[in-house]
Amino acid sequence: MTEARYKIVFDGEPMPGVAMDTVKENLARLFKSDPSKIDGLFGGRSVALKRDLPEEEADKYLSALQRAGANVRKEHDRAAELSLVATDDHPDPNAVAAAEATTTDVMSCPKCGHEQPKSAECQACGVIIEKYLARQAQLAEESAPQKAAAVAASATTETASPYAPPQAQVGEQLPEFGELKVLSTTGRIGRVRYLGWSMGLLLAFLPIGALIAGSMAVSTTLSGLLVIAACVALMVVSLFIGVQRIHDMGWSGWLWLLNLVPVVGSVFALLMLFMPGTAGPNRYGPPPPPNSRAVIVLAWLILLVPILGIVAAVSIPAYQDYLNAEMGQSAGIDQPAAIEGEAAE
Structure with missing residues (x-):
């Protein structure tokens, strides 16, 4: 058959x-x-x-x-x-006759x-x-x-008809992973890369903050302009990163505007942090490539920031109380010596 x-x-x-x-x-x-x-x-x-x-x-x-x-x-x-x-079931009669007629x-x-x-x-x-x-x-x-x-x-x-099917072989597959572009609203990034890029953005703005602090000694107008420019740049880059994270979940990037709504923005920010992306390709492209070691380290650093803040909020007041107690003890020791000196006079 x-x-x-x-x-x-x-x-x-x-x-x-x-x-x-x-x-x-x-x-x-x-x-x-x-x-x-x-x-x-x-x-x-x-x-x-x-x-x-x-x-x-x-x-x-x-x-x-x-x-x-x-x-x-x-x-x-x-x-x-x-x-x-x-076929084997229906052989060619001419071929069979020729084979039978061949004697040598x-x-x-x-x-x-x-x-x-x-x-x-x-x-x-x-x-x-x-x-x-x-x-x-x-x-x-x-x-x-x-x-x-x-x-x-x-x-x-050859000039082919527009209704004719393509003749090329399907030899090229879709790309396994999408291309990474920080300054773009296209593409996708996962949760770990979203955290890592956010931490990298904060580290990049540290020297800018030092520059703004130094410019305050020169001119308050100049420092004000630098603050406005830095805030605008930080907002734009955060917008690019956030839109790509929302694309990874299969949602429209316009939903990033929910971050500006009170209360709702806090809940949506948590969704962006914890909700996993789609496993395969979606309408915004192939999945992002695997996370590099640097991205993973930056993601852990940004997770440590609130922990360090809590530790600082607890330890700094305790340390100040300890210094005040030490200063009080030293002041109590010096006061009797001063009174004895006055009495001797």
Whole structure:
């Protein structure tokens, strides 16, 4: 029996929760095609993206296209299964008749075509048949990449119909991890990287704070302008980091504005700290790369900041009480000596 063949059908619909523009960009990158040609696949009618595929290869195409956001399905390719190729159950009658009619083992030289009884050497041209076939196979392997490049170049020069399915193989997968950009509202970052980048932002503004403190001795106007500029820069960078963290949860970045609402902002800030992101790709891109060692160290440092603040709030007053007690004791010892001196006079 012939092997079942399948085709990949696309109705022009994206996967649930995936934006249409994202699907178009992913398909254009997968098929290495012009985005204007990809738009023709979203005309509202079914298009067979790939035909005549075995089940294993069809599953590979189906998985890759669904990860790209295209709502595709696998169907039996009935037209490909209707083949006139001879099988074991239905052999070619002509081949059977020819095999039965052959009474002697006769061969043809692969180089000159001379017919002779089977032999290792051609009686006409004298070529060693086994070595000649091995050399031809080696030449064919060496020329295969050049032929493939020529076929690909000729295929790109042809003017294809906008409704024709892309002809490129789905060989390129979506990137495993997204690209990290601090000063951007696109992309995703996880909880640990959100904490690490926030701590890095605070450390970066420490020298700026020292500069502002030094400028107060020169001019209050200059120090005021520096304070305003530093606050604006801190707010903008915090906005970029926060939006990317919200994208990792699969939500719109506009929700960052909830941080400015009293009470609600406190609850939403806790959600940004503790709520995990989506495991795989979402409509804002692939997942972020694994956390580096520096990011993990910075994240632990920012977690230690409130702990150190509590310790300081407890220990500093206790230390001040201890100093006051020491000063009181020393003052009590010096006072009688002063009174005795006055009495002696």
